Amino acid sequence: MTPLQKQGWAGLALLLLIPAWVLAASNTTFIEHPMIVVRELPPFLANPETWSNIGITLARVAAGLALGVVAGFVAAFVMTRSRFLGEVLGYYVTAALRTPSAIAAILALAIFKGSETGYALVVAFITFPYMAVGLRDGLANADRDLDEMSQVYHLGLLAQIRHVWAPYVAPFIFAALRNAHALAWKVIVVAEIFGAAKTGFGAKFEHAWSYMLMTEVHLWLLVFMVIVLFAEYGLIRQAEKFVFRWR
Amino acid sequence: MTQETRPSILKCEDLGVSYGAVPAVGRLDFDIRKGEFVAILGPSGCGKSSMLNVISGLRAPTRGRVHVKDQELFTPASKPPRLGYVFQSHRLLPWRTVRQNLEIALAASEVPRRDWEARIDEILSILHIAQFKDAWPMRLSGGQRQRVSIARALLVDPAYILMDEPLSTLDEVTARSLRQELTGICQRTDATVVFVTHSIREAVYLADRILILTRGPAEIFEDYTVPLERPRDYDDARISEVEADIVRRVQAPWGLSVEKEKAVA
């Protein structure tokens, strides 16, 4: 697909949303008409408080995701090192993978009393198993032929990591990263709501909802969607395209 | 200089390889000298790849010694040998361009960096792939990839080059032209080559000397000097004669059926 075609599909997706939204608005009590939301959008975006809250959630997601990625790498590395650790850790990772995020959120925030550490840990705990499993599968399927080639041509350890191993596991890392990233955003909002946070998306959303400020609920939702989509298509997919340009 | 007076590059003594209790290479003794093109000819499963694994320094033999130039391999003091290896499949890094693949091998060699560019350009043009210098391997044909793999093997100042049936996965037209170029380059660069094949004709066309192996576990059945001048023509009747001669010799030890081989010869 050319970039233009891609943009065409994106535009179409947006366009189709409008009649669906109008239809929903006229048939339910809670959904506002898009015109009202659009009218309120400029002052909402001009408000610095909007951006400071977005920034806070963004920082929590980034910190948690970074922590989760590092923990996932470490876990995958340890799991592929020894049979014993691979088997034993494998069960913990599977358990973490199946833990409902709401429960992880409640536990972490009870322990860390709604501190920033708590938020980062919730996101990290939910995302790290995805990284761990993805990376482990990548390393387990390692290419013995290229290994032999590196040995025959005397590639040093760094050269092997840089030119053979890292590119080899990159597709696994990206697949895992996409999953982890998508989850991170879902989890952080759950955590912010359960943690009775004063700031961030979740907090603002909850506040608007409990006071029945329906326009504001829509505005937060809209901004949230845009940011998540931007992170996915604007950052992750672009990085992926660059890394896999050899295909 | 005659071959006998040229220095020894690769020498195996009483070489044996077993997997557990199962022998794959029985006993091999040979000495390959500077500039020789030696074909290793043996039926499939006789232990050719096992032998290559040892003389490439990848795996220690179960028995015997390997010398590269003056140095014995697989001793605590020995360094791994400097060699080029053309595998059956290209084994290029698909995520690096042709040039990067060559540079990665050069970076691990002793070739000084200031010579890389000129050397890469030279070898790529000799192999008729200069226009693919910045291409991704996935965009190349099978023959072009194998040319890059040959370039890589030649570039690193190898003491010797191993080739494990490098043309066997190519179509016959591509294999023919590459076979012809290979003899030219190896003559010109005075490369020392160990070329494993199961094709008798290919061995006769390419090699100065053919080590004919027995059925596995491999031993040397005959150390055969190819009685043909260079340059050779792949379709020459004299190649067919030598081929037929070798077929006659290996019929019994390889357990070939006579009818089948008449058709080949």
Ligand SMILES: Nc1ncnc2c1ncn2[C@@H]1O[C@H](COP(=O)(O)OP(=O)(O)O)[C@@H](O)[C@H]1O
């Ligand atoms: N890693 C291995 N473990 C056990 N047996 C092996 C291994 N590699 C090869 N063999 C056996 O050793 C014999 C020689 O194999 P190989 O060296 O690959 O022969 P060739 O390359 O001549 O076809 C075969 O019987 C093969 O099954």
Ligand SMILES: [Mg+2]
């Ligand atoms: Mg083989």
